[in-house]
Amino acid sequence: MAHINTLDPGASPLDYYGFELRRHREAAGLTQRQLGDIVNYTGSLVGQVETARKVPTPEFSERVDAALGTGGSLSRLVGLVLRSQLPSWFREVAELEARATKICTFQMGMVHGLLQTPAYARATLGTIDETGLDDRTAARLARQRIFQKGKPPAFWVVFSEAALYQEIGGRGTMRDQLDHLLAFQSDPRINIQVLPFSAGEHAGLTGSFTLFKFASDPTIVYTEGYGSAHPTASPDTVDDCLLRYDHLQAAALSIRDSAELIRGAMEDRYGAQMA
Known part of the structure; x- marks a missing residue:
């Protein structure tokens, strides 16, 4: 998988989700670890989602939306991400x-x-x-x-x-x-x-x-x-x-x-x- 700095948000719904998660997190001035602590997930998992190496869950998305004040954008996107993981x-x-x-x-x-x-x-x-x-x-x-x-x-x-x-x-x-x-x-x-x-x-x-x-x-x-x-x-x-x-x-x-x-x-x- 591509490095986060070269992650192409148009490559797949999962890549787009990771790109958006990183953008919102950085706009809030939080590190991966700090966001993880807030939403009760590890900073490592946050990083894996941001680099499209881990598929987010609806629960994760809801917690991050609440923590970052995204207006539910990640929760709306996660359905498309999960559907893309189906055969x-x-x-x-x-x-x-x-x-x-x-x-x-x-x-x-x-x-x-x-x-x-x-x-x-x-x-x-x-x-x-x-x-x-x-x-x-x-x-x-x-x-x-x-x-x-x-x-x-x-x-x-x-x-x-x-x-x-x-x-x-x-x-x-x-x-x-x-x-x-x-x-x-x-x-x-x-x-x-x-x-x-x-x-x-x-x-x-x-x-x-x-x-x-x-x-x-x-x-x-x-x-x-x-x-x-x-x-x-x-x-x-x-x-x-x-x-x-x-x-x-x-x-x-x-x-x-x-x-x-x-x-x-x-x-x-x-x-x-x-x-």
Whole structure:
């Protein structure tokens, strides 16, 4: 990575963030260490962010904005930075999530990324490759900020009961993940249904898929392969997946009964109390 004196703010969102952080810090007359002390991070980390060697988090950005009086500029920028850290083939999907007014998804065997806890996300991302795992985990979790917008999208998810029993990250991680799902019961915009094993053959046997609906643009269907994304607005494909989703919702448990199944799996399989 280039030295800070030659850092090109136009090279990437991460470089631009580092350039802006240094500019604001120097304008405030603070060293990296002094700023770190104020925001409760090390001066070394501040330096790594300024040289685009470390990806900033939303929490870091909020603290620095408050300390330097930037008017929230870094907090607004960090979303773009984190999105740029996603795999290139997935960035279009993150844009769809950010623009959609309604998202409907069916997941075969795991919890959707928009509902994952940090530990669960880290376990799934680190299965094969642990390179840059902290940054990749932060980038995935940053997608969940769409639920903090003034008008967040309605989110409907149906996932197979298998997702409750596929032990990702260990028993403690699974318990926390299922408990996290239960926390959405009071949010009318985030609706979780479980497709029980007893449903037998169902309309989603071909695989997971997601429907993105917009205020004025056509609905888009997204499916995913290994290292590739497949969004399409083909009317035939969209109509097929809309019909499939209707059947999946009809075959799934109600939101209330789904919560009871999740709670039962959490307590029976992963223990009522953390070890």
